[in-house]
Amino acid sequence: MIDLFSKFDPVIALRESLLDSGQTDPFNLVMEKVESPTVAICNGKRTILLGTYNYMGMTFDPDVIAAGKQALDEFGSGTTGSRVLNGTYVGHRACEEALKDFYALDHAMVFSTGYQANLGVISTLAGKEDYIVLDIDSHASIYDGCALGNAQIVPFRHNDIDALEKRLKRIPEGAGKLVVLEGVYSMLGDIAPLKEMVAVAKANGAMVLVDEAHSMGFIGEHGRGVAEAQGIIDDVDFIIGTFSKSVGTVGGFCVSNHPKFEILRLVCRPYVFTASLPPSVVATAATSIRKLMHSADKRAHLWENSKRLHAGLRQLGFTLGTDEPQSAIIAVIMPDLETGAAMWGALLNEGLYVNLARPPATPANMTLLRCSLCALHSEEQVGEILGMFAAAGRATGCID
């Protein structure tokens, strides 16, 4: 018998060598208690959370929690059914109404996760004779959506407008074209030149899908994302988003003005062949989305946090993913996985949690310590965070 697990031997070896060096496993952390969107207890120790994507800190909002509890009481713990059978409750419709109001668009479709939203929409829209042109640094859910469908897949260099245009022009006459972009790229926290890219896509007859998972609630005047901030949201055909970041629960969605959009509910397999979100989840999501419409002050504070952390880390001598803060993600570039893991462990000892990101999830085989800020991080906490980076950085030799 061939052991089907043999193919994972290199990963097993890499993991064992890391743990043998006495390193805490960066991918096996348990949150024992969660006190707030910014503080949890890990290994019995009070830990500041700086790697949660909980950008707007909605997870403990009293209105959000009350809505969830009420839905749990009134509608039960789960729907036990697909959206197209017994799994659409008034709460799912209310959640879709909240999204339509939030984005000022005509249609909204809620999926069970953000991953499934990309998987479903991308694989369903682009058929066998069609072309998907996507940024090389696209999220795994976008690549998996491509893999699930039958279209021709053409990647182009990250954020390279010219490379996108050249590839669009080489697509045979008469083929359908879908350009897939992200507002914020989650590894380095950089944003896309959407204005230029969407113009190029439109000039070449392509439809455009933008994943705004890491910008919703925060970027743009109304928190609609990078497409809003760059003034071209009306030219985007489909926006994909998630409830598991700024919204503070779990779920995914697609919003659009396309007149035939609703038919996707019948033809999109990752929407049809899975159970819908529990009533409590859609109730918390709808409440959170409506509150995010009126959160300009929190958005301003989050920008302040992002700018201060970026400037402070750079001053300490760390190499960062972007020259200027472009989002609520600040990526600290580590020289290699060993140093990155040591620095991650040292920060945890100091009482700070960040994400350790490593290949193949990262561009150019980089090891990153990815920090994502929250609108509820106080000024004092950002000061504490910088102190912890200074101590851990010196202890591990990352900085002088």
Next chain:
Amino acid sequence: MSDRQQTYAKTLEMIEPFNKKGIAVSEATRFAQDLEWDSLTVLDFVANVEDEFDVLISMNMQAEIETVGQLVDALGQLKA
């Protein structure tokens, strides 16, 4: 030189900057096993080849191309 020979020569030239192990490349050389390219290197190399020959090599086509010779053949068909 025939068209195919020219394409082969150009392809060899474009492989060199990515040939970190400095191995001798022939038509039978495999990108993954012999050159030991990871998926990111492949994407970079393909982008360069696409621009040089003004063609599209979709990821679907890449999955069918294992050796240098197969790439040269595919380029011949794409340019035709």
